[in-house]
Amino acid sequence: xxxxxxxxxxxxxxxxxxxxxxxxxxxxxxxxxxxxxxxxxxxxxxxxxxxxxxxxxxxxxxxxxxxxxxxxxxxxxxxxxxxxxxxxxxxxxxxxxxxxxxxxxxxxxxxxxxxxxxxxxxxxxxxxxxxxxxxxxxxxxxxxxxxxxxxxxxxxxxxxxxxxxxxxxxxxxxxxxxxxxxxxxxxxxxxxxxxxxxxxxxxxxxxxxxxxxxxxxxxxxxxxxxxxxxxxxxxxxxxxxxxxxxxxxxxxxxxxxxxxxxxxxxxxxxxxxxxxxxxxxxxxxxx
Ligand code: ATP
Numbered sequence: 001x002x003x004x005x006x007x008x009x010x011x012x013x014x015x016x017x018x019x020x021x022x023x024x025x026x027x028x029x030x031x032x033x034x035x036x037x038x039x040x041x042x043x044x045x046x047x048x049x050x051x052x053x054x055x056x057x058x059x060x061x062x063x064x065x066x067x068x069x070x071x072x073x074x075x076x077x078x079x080x081x082x083x084x085x086x087x088x089x090x091x092x093x094x095x096x097x098x099x100x101x102x103x104x105x106x107x108x109x110x111x112x113x114x115x116x117x118x119x120x121x122x123x124x125x126x127x128x129x130x131x132x133x134x135x136x137x138x139x140x141x142x143x144x145x146x147x148x149x150x151x152x153x154x155x156x157x158x159x160x161x162x163x164x165x166x167x168x169x170x171x172x173x174x175x176x177x178x179x180x181x182x183x184x185x186x187x188x189x190x191x192x193x194x195x196x197x198x199x200x201x202x203x204x205x206x207x208x209x210x211x212x213x214x215x216x217x218x219x220x221x222x223x224x225x226x227x228x229x230x231x232x233x234x235x236x237x238x239x240x241x242x243x244x245x246x247x248x249x250x251x252x253x254x255x256x257x258x259x260x261x262x263x264x265x266x267x268x269x270x271x272x273x274x275x276x277x278x279x280x281x282x283x284x285x286x287x
Contacts, residue, residue, distance in 0.1 A: 003048050006119055008111035010042040011286055012102035013142065014171075014250045014257050016164065017201045018219040020189055028138070028154040029184055034161070034201050035139075036148040038169050038257075038283040042096050042104060044071060044111040046119050049087030054079070058092040070105040073136055074112035081132070084120050097279050099177040101251030103139045110143035130158070146286070148205070150198070161202070163287035165210040168260040170244065170269050173279040174231045176254050183252035186224045195220065210261050214246025217259075225253035232256060235276055242272035 017034040024030055049055065054075045056065045067073060075088055090112065096104035113129045116122070124132075126144060133140030138155035148161045196218020204212035226233045232249060235256045239247045243265045244258030258269050266282055273280050 003050075004119065005045060005047045006115055008044045008046070008115040010044055010096070010104070010107035010111035010143070011037040011146070012040045012096045012104060012107065012171075012283075013037050013139065014102065014169065015219055016213065016217060016248070017196050017198060018221060018251065019195050019198065020187060020220050022189055024154075029187070030153070031151070031155050032198050033151045033155060034148070034198070034205075035142050035151055036164055037146055037286040038171070039286050040096055040102070040171065040281050040283045042108055042111070043093040044108060044115060045091040045093070046112070046115045047089045048119060049089050051087050052085050053087040055087075055089045056092065057090070058094050060094045060098075063092075063094065063098055070109035070136055070140075071112040074109040074133075074140075075116055077132055077135065078113065078116050078120070078122065082120075082122055084122070086120055088116060088119065097173040097255060099179065100173045100255040101178065101180075101249065101253045102171070102255055103143060103251065106137050106139035107143040109133065109136045109140050113140075113144060130156075150202070161205055164205050164213055164285060165208045165261075166285060166287060167210060167245075168263065168266045169283045169285060170239065170258040170260065170266065170273070171250075171255055171281040171283060172235050172239070172257075172273050172277050173255040174229070174235060174277045175279075176229055176231070178225060178229070178252055178254045180252040183221055183224045186228075187221060189220075192220055192223065210245070210259075214259055217246045217248040219249050219251075221252050222249045225249060229254055231276070235273065238272050238276055239269055242269040244269050
């Protein structure tokens with residue numbers, strides 16, 4: 001019998017704004033984030049297996065492919081929760097840099113939940129997939145919903161927003177791996193001198209003002225990562241000097257993104273980065 005094969009795209013997310021309000025009793029941090037997606041994406045291929053098993057492969061050798069992988073965990077969660085006895089073969093074509101602040105693993109988990117919902121004919125509504133996603137990681141619900149959103153709580157409470165003004169997004173990841181848990185562990189909310197303004201960013205987006213969006217970019221986790229890894233600061237400075245209109249570290253880093261409104265400037269920023277880091281991507285926001 002010919003087995004059905006399906007595909008899901010798993011795009012990277014960037015934080016246009018990331019603020020931390022406080023540390024909660026449950027150990028998580030209370031955050032306020034504005035997130036959007038860019039067209040750098042992993043691709044997850046899923047095919048039913050004739051036996052009751054989850055098999056995951058990838059073209060890259062440096063990520064776990066067992067129960068430590070978030071896409072694997074997503075499949076296992078669906079099987080356990082809904083008593084699925086069908087199996088799946090998943091192949092992950094990894095394009096998003098790993099441990100980069102781009103939610104690659106979370107987006108793969110979201111792609112697995114969306115795809116297996118179809119492959120196994122579970123007919124779960126997106127709201128239920130989002131709730132399941134929250135069990136796997138704080139960024140997974142956003143990756144299921146996609147688009148642009150204001151995320152609160154530990155990042156799992158979402159309010160969808162209109163797309164930000166379109167622009168070029170140049171992503172640069174220095175060759176260091178940053179653990180999100182480490183960065184939050186070192187973060188001290190009382191050390192902050194100021195917080196970025198959610199209302200300013202929301203207003204820039206609703207007025208579709210590219211300059212105001214650039215001015216409202218902010219990420220309080222830069223206070224930890226830039227201090228610890230000076231190369232991240234160097235990349236930011238390099239993008240600013242090369243003419244990027246707005247520059248920010250995404251998530252817990254170390255990826256830095258530069259926003260550019262005019263195509264003519266893209267090559268200048270890209271070329272300026274080449275000496276600094278090998279992993280540089282030119283992307284568009286997904287609208
Ligand atoms: P976030 O922004 O959500 O913190 P990130 O982009 O910083 O995510 P990931 O690329 O998701 O980080 O991966 C962090 C770690 O998670 C990796 O070091 C890897 O061992 C593990 N991991 C689990 N599942 C995946 C996956 N599908 N792809 C990549 N890494 C994964």
